[in-house]
Amino acid sequence: MKKRTVRSVAAAVALILAVLPGCASNGNEGNTNTNQAESQKPSDKPKTFNETGLPIVDQPIKLTMMGAEDMQRNWEDLYFFKGMEKDTNIQFEYTTLPSTSYQERKNLAFASNELPDVFFQGGLSSNDEVNYGSQGMLIPLEQLIADYAPTLTKLFEDNPEIRQSITAPDGHIYALPQIADHPRDRYLRLFVNGEWLNNLSISKLPATVDELYDLLVKFRDEDPNQKGVADEIPLTGDNKLHYIRPIMLSYFGYVSDFVNVKDDKVNFVPVQSGYKDYLTFMNKLYAEKLLDPEIFSQNKAQMTAKGENELYGVMGNSLPIFGGKDRQVVPNNILDNPQMPPLVSEAGATPIYLERDTIRRGMFAITSANKHPEATIRWFDYLYSEEGYLHAQYGIEGESYRWSDTDPKYVEFMVPEGMLENDFKNMKVSNLGYGFANEELEKKFLNSSWLGFVLNDQVGQYEDYGQKAFPLTYFTEDELQRVNAITVDLQTFIEQMEAKIVVGQDPVSKWEEYVQTMNKMGVEELVAIYQASYDRWKNAK
Amino acid sequence: MIALSKNVRKYWQLYVFIVPALAYFIVFHYIPIYGAQIAFKNYSAVKGIWGSAWIGFDHFERFFNSYYFKLLLTNTLQINLYQLALFPVSIIVALSIHEVTRARFKRFVQLVTYAPHFISVVVISGMILVFLDPSSGIVNTIIKALGGESISFITEPGWFKSIYVLSGEWQNLGWGAIIYLAALAGINPELHEAAQIDGASRWQRIFHINVPGIMPTIIILFILNLGSFMNVGFEKIYLLQNPLNMESSEVIQTHVYKSGLLQAQYSYTAAIGLFNNAINFAILLTFNRLARRSGNSLW
Numbered sequence: 001m002k003k004r005t006v007r008s009v010a011a012a013v014a015l016i017l018a019v020l021p022g023c024a025s026n027g028n029e030g031n032t033n034t035n036q037a038e039s040q041k042p043s044d045k046p047k048t049f050n051e052t053g054l055p056i057v058d059q060p061i062k063l064t065m066m067g068a069e070d071m072q073r074n075w076e077d078l079y080f081f082k083g084m085e086k087d088t089n090i091q092f093e094y095t096t097l098p099s100t101s102y103q104e105r106k107n108l109a110f111a112s113n114e115l116p117d118v119f120f121q122g123g124l125s126s127n128d129e130v131n132y133g134s135q136g137m138l139i140p141l142e143q144l145i146a147d148y149a150p151t152l153t154k155l156f157e158d159n160p161e162i163r164q165s166i167t168a169p170d171g172h173i174y175a176l177p178q179i180a181d182h183p184r185d186r187y188l189r190l191f192v193n194g195e196w197l198n199n200l201s202i203s204k205l206p207a208t209v210d211e212l213y214d215l216l217v218k219f220r221d222e223d224p225n226q227k228g229v230a231d232e233i234p235l236t237g238d239n240k241l242h243y244i245r246p247i248m249l250s251y252f253g254y255v256s257d258f259v260n261v262k263d264d265k266v267n268f269v270p271v272q273s274g275y276k277d278y279l280t281f282m283n284k285l286y287a288e289k290l291l292d293p294e295i296f297s298q299n300k301a302q303m304t305a306k307g308e309n310e311l312y313g314v315m316g317n318s319l320p321i322f323g324g325k326d327r328q329v330v331p332n333n334i335l336d337n338p339q340m341p342p343l344v345s346e347a348g349a350t351p352i353y354l355e356r357d358t359i360r361r362g363m364f365a366i367t368s369a370n371k372h373p374e375a376t377i378r379w380f381d382y383l384y385s386e387e388g389y390l391h392a393q394y395g396i397e398g399e400s401y402r403w404s405d406t407d408p409k410y411v412e413f414m415v416p417e418g419m420l421e422n423d424f425k426n427m428k429v430s431n432l433g434y435g436f437a438n439e440e441l442e443k444k445f446l447n448s449s450w451l452g453f454v455l456n457d458q459v460g461q462y463e464d465y466g467q468k469a470f471p472l473t474y475f476t477e478d479e480l481q482r483v484n485a486i487t488v489d490l491q492t493f494i495e496q497m498e499a500k501i502v503v504g505q506d507p508v509s510k511w512e513e514y515v516q517t518m519n520k521m522g523v524e525e526l527v528a529i530y531q532a533s534y535d536r537w538k539n540a541k
Numbered sequence: 542m543i544a545l546s547k548n549v550r551k552y553w554q555l556y557v558f559i560v561p562a563l564a565y566f567i568v569f570h571y572i573p574i575y576g577a578q579i580a581f582k583n584y585s586a587v588k589g590i591w592g593s594a595w596i597g598f599d600h601f602e603r604f605f606n607s608y609y610f611k612l613l614l615t616n617t618l619q620i621n622l623y624q625l626a627l628f629p630v631s632i633i634v635a636l637s638i639h640e641v642t643r644a645r646f647k648r649f650v651q652l653v654t655y656a657p658h659f660i661s662v663v664v665i666s667g668m669i670l671v672f673l674d675p676s677s678g679i680v681n682t683i684i685k686a687l688g689g690e691s692i693s694f695i696t697e698p699g700w701f702k703s704i705y706v707l708s709g710e711w712q713n714l715g716w717g718a719i720i721y722l723a724a725l726a727g728i729n730p731e732l733h734e735a736a737q738i739d740g741a742s743r744w745q746r747i748f749h750i751n752v753p754g755i756m757p758t759i760i761i762l763f764i765l766n767l768g769s770f771m772n773v774g775f776e777k778i779y780l781l782q783n784p785l786n787m788e789s790s791e792v793i794q795t796h797v798y799k800s801g802l803l804q805a806q807y808s809y810t811a812a813i814g815l816f817n818n819a820i821n822f823a824i825l826l827t828f829n830r831l832a833r834r835s836g837n838s839l840w
Contacts (some may be wrong), residue, residue: 107805113586128805135587240784294675297695297783488800489608492787499784503696521608 049375051148055089056378063370065092066109066116068102068123071426079395080430086396087387090379092118099123110137117370121432124175124362126474127484133174134477138365139373140172148374149381155179155436164540165359165472175365176380181358181438184455187462188247188354190340191320193313195327196224197338205338209251209281209345216290219313227310235285236292236303237316241498244316246354246469247340252278253348255355256469258491259530264538266470266531268523270494271515274347279511281345282502296499314340331454339458342465355466363433384435390445392434400429410447470530473537479529486522493521580812593808600812609791616702617792621770623706628766631714632759635721636751640743651722654715666780669708670695696785705778705790720762721755728754760837768825771817793817 048058067075075081075094085091095116097105102123109115110132124138132138145152156163159179166173192205192215200222206212216234218224225232237244245257252274259266269275285291292312294302306312307321315321320337321328342351364383366376382388394401394411403409415424425431439456446452475483497514500506549556575590580600582593604610634654641647657665672678673694681691694700732750741749775794782790793813801810832838 104802107802111584111586111805111807113589131805135585137587293693296785297670297693484804484806485603488804492791492799493608495784496787503785505785517608 049372051374054087054382056375056382057089057372060085060089060091061372061375062091062093063117063372063376064095065118065120066095066106067119067121067432068099069096070099070121070431072428072430072432075432077428078430078432079400079428080392080432083391083396084379084382084388087391088379088382090375113137115367115369117367117372118376119175119365119367120363122175122362122365124365126361126472127480129174129362129365130168130170130474130477130480133168133172134170137368138174139368139370140174141176141366141377142167142171142173144366144373144377145173145381148377151381151384152176155384162359164537165357166361167540168474169476169536175362176435178360178363178433179358179436179438180360180433181436182452182456183439183459183463184452185358186355186466187459188243188316188356189318189459190244190247190314190316191322191337192340193219193224193315193320193322194336194338195322196313199224199226205341206343207341209343212251212340212343213281213285213290216285216314217288220288220290224313225310231311232313233292233306233311234290234313236295236306236312236314238300238303238318240296240495241282241502245498247316248282249275249278250353251343251345251348252281253345253352254278255352255467258469259527260469261471261534264534266527266534268518268527270497271518271523276508276511277345277347279498279501280508282498283504283508286502287504291502296503330451331449334451334454334458339461341461351465352467353462353465355462355468357468357472359472361472364435380435386441386444389434389437389441392430392432393437394445395429400424404447411445412447471534471537473533475529475533479533482525483529486526490518490521490523490526493518577811577815579808580815582808584808584811600809601816603809604813604816609796612788613791613793613796616789617771617773617794619789620702620705620773620792623702624709625766625770627706627710628763630710631717632721632755634714635718635725635755636747638718639722639725639751640747651715651718655719656715657712658716660712662774662776663780665708665712666777669704669781673704695781696783698786698789701781701786701789705781709774709777721758724755724758725751757837760832760835761839764825764828764832764839767828768821770824771821 050056050058065075069075072078073096075092075096081092106119106123106128110128115137124132129138133140145156162177162179163173166175166177168174196219197203200218202215202218206215219232219234220230223230223232235244246255249255249257249269254260254269254272254274256269258270259268261267282291286293292298292303292306298306303317304321307315308324310323312322319328320333322333322337327333342353344351364380366373370376383392390397390401390411394413397403399414401411401413404412413421413424413429415421439453442450442452493514497506497511501508501511579590579593581595581597582590583596584590584593588594638647638650638654641650660668672680675681675691675693675695680694685691692700694704728750732754733746736746736750771793773792773794775792775798778790778792779795779798782795797810797813800806829838829840
């Protein structure tokens with residue numbers, strides 16, 4: 001018996017030894033490959049590279065691209081990339097993922113050092129830029145921009161704020177932003193059901209939080225959807241409280257749900273007294289069935305279904321859903337359903353409203369795997385030009401869009417028979433995003449009745465009150481480690497506390513206890529770090 | 542060694558058979574262990590696993606001192622103890638199915654109990670959310686029809702563990718019973734005949750023949766279960782989680798996912814994973830030692 005065990009163990013060991021060298025040599029092979037790739041990397045410009053003019057390269061080159069999908073999975077079919085390729089001769093091989101699982105995949109690409117040549121719609125956080133930039137996985141772009149990117153250089157000269165916002169603490173630029181300089185994108189919105197207002201003959205929108213409460217009560221009690229049963233849900237919002245929280249908080253004097261800056265001083269909002277007022281108000285709404293009782297557990301599909309059943313009165317969402325498809329037609333869905341103006345309360349006596357940044361960082365980046373950084377930066381530069389914008393929004397002239405016969409001319413999609421224009425744009429052209437756009441540019445190409453212009457006009461009421469929560473700053477690596485360590489637990493804790501108080505599992509008075517806990521979790525240190533990063537940003541100005 | 546090589550030459554076919562399995566375990570389960578060292582390092586992909594700097598036990602300290610440490614540990618333990626308490630259920634099911642004499646009915650029951658095993662976790666979670674919906678779900682519709690108050694199962698922390706464990710039990714009941722049924726089929730029918738002649742009742746035969754007959758299987762499965770004691774199926778919890786039930790649904794695995802994969806803090810989460818596995822390993826060793834006294838241990 002003993003002998004047999006010894007023998008079988010010996011056999012196992014022998015086999016392990018037999019298998020191991022195989023693996024080891026495999027590993028080595030992998031290593032030499034990457035080494036080769038690295039030694040080849042400074043192999044600079046392709047021989048056919050043109051420093052100016054089109055195409056960018058005479059002989060087509062192929063790069064790999066990774067990005068987050070929006071509505072179209074197959075990027076190779078998009079007129080956008082086809083048009084860019086036609087002009088520049090740069091082709092791509094695409095790795096795309098739905099935005100829900102993209103973050104994971106992106107993190108793994110960095111962790112395993114198996115990088116694409118280019119990130120497009122990269123979703124790189126400021127942490128990613130600092131972290132992977134300093135490790136050399138994202139390459140610094142400022143010299144490339146100075147040498148090869150006249151459009152970007154001009155954009156930076158015209159808007160110094162952009163360069164300031166995308167320069168990491170070590171002085172490098174690791175990723176390029178999308179500049180969507182539209183009033184319509186600067187504000188989150190609460191839509192009010194216009195039909196319900198008519199049915200109850202209400203002509204005046206609320207101006208204070210108390211009036212908002214009264215309106216919601218009317219929506220609950222007076223059967224505005226005229227179904228004869230009290231099935232109305234006066235208020236809801238997308239993605240738990242994530243959409244409506246910043247709006248509601250602005251009624252109580254804060255334009256952020258985490259940190260904000262007032263007079264150059266950083267504050268942590270959930271420990272401020274106005275936050276308690278916000279919790280009290282939301283708790284009241286929930287208790288009196290004015291807030292969607294399923295707001296914490298439902299997903300987007302469930303919310304949409306309830307919206308299409310005409311259950312909602314006030315809705316925080318990118319577009320209102322106050323009925324079936326016939327009531328979601330643009331631009332009437334916007335025109336018929338007014339947007340809630342900034343409200344005031346005792347805690348927030350002056351009306352303010354959260355203004356979001358129109359610089360979206362971390363969209364485009366070049367990695368260390370890229371052998372043609374010069375050609376790539378020129379491709380990006382082209383994206384920021386008018387031609388690039390046209391490709392990104394409309395595709396290729398004569399194939400996906402044409403100029404109208406009207407005066408003034410505007411571009412119109414060549415939508416195939418039986419397809420909706422919106423579907424054609426999203427699925428065949430692209431809704432992935434351009435480099436730069438503003439209203440002035442859009443007016444050159446678009447019909448004045450276009451939805452975007454309608455939306456721009458609608459947000460006029462917020463513009464005087466807009467405030468930014470916190471400027472686009474960066475943390476140093478050491479700061480980042482601490483911020484990450486503190487923030488994960490703190491954010492979970494805040495969201496949990498908020499939910500419990502709003503639904504009444506805990507009384508509002510327990511907020512004071514929660515403040516103590518939050519302070520123990522490191523609020524003070526966090527504020528100090530944010531303050532340091534803010535001061536650096538301020539001084540760089 | 543000579544004896545071994547002679548042995549190999551003689552029975553080489555048998556050795557060939559174990560090569561794939563052995564290779565699988567070495568490549569996918571032993572070699573990756575070397576990556577566990579990043580728990581004691583600040584992992585950076587550029588420097589690689591070897592090249593990253595050692596920092597000692599910092600990540601472990603951070604985890605033990607973190608606000609959620611106690612909660613994570615309690616929830617993980619509670620959910621597992623709950624699951625463990627239901628361990629005998631599939632044994633009972635197997636024993637009862639075994640007693641069914643009509644073959645068609647027996648096969649029908651078996652099929653019905655193990656079919657849910659093949660439904661994906663994502664679908665199961667979707668079903669749970671739909672069934673338990675407070676306004677339109679079937680469960681609450683029944684409760685309301687019987688005159689009760691609608692219960693918001695999915696946002697009540699008190700319900701979460703029951704929902705999680707019981708739905709899991711429902712899903713895997715029949716599947717878990719299969720192995721016991723196989724063991725039951727292996728019991729010598731002569732024992733039953735002899736017992737019947739001696740006038741033993743059905744209950745007596747179950748408790749004195751069937752149960753002892755499958756006892757070795759039960760013990761082995763119990764030990765294997767304990768080996769993954771601290772591991773909770775992460776997907777289902779994550780899919781059923783919301784801020785209101787978080788205090789009873791946040792477990793070590795969901796925390797690892799959130800800070801590891803989503804926030805890219807690989808070293809920190811490797812440390813948590815290592816801590817978790819150390820506990821599992823300790824439990825496995827302890828129970829295996831206890832089981833050795835009954836002569837049914839793993840090794």
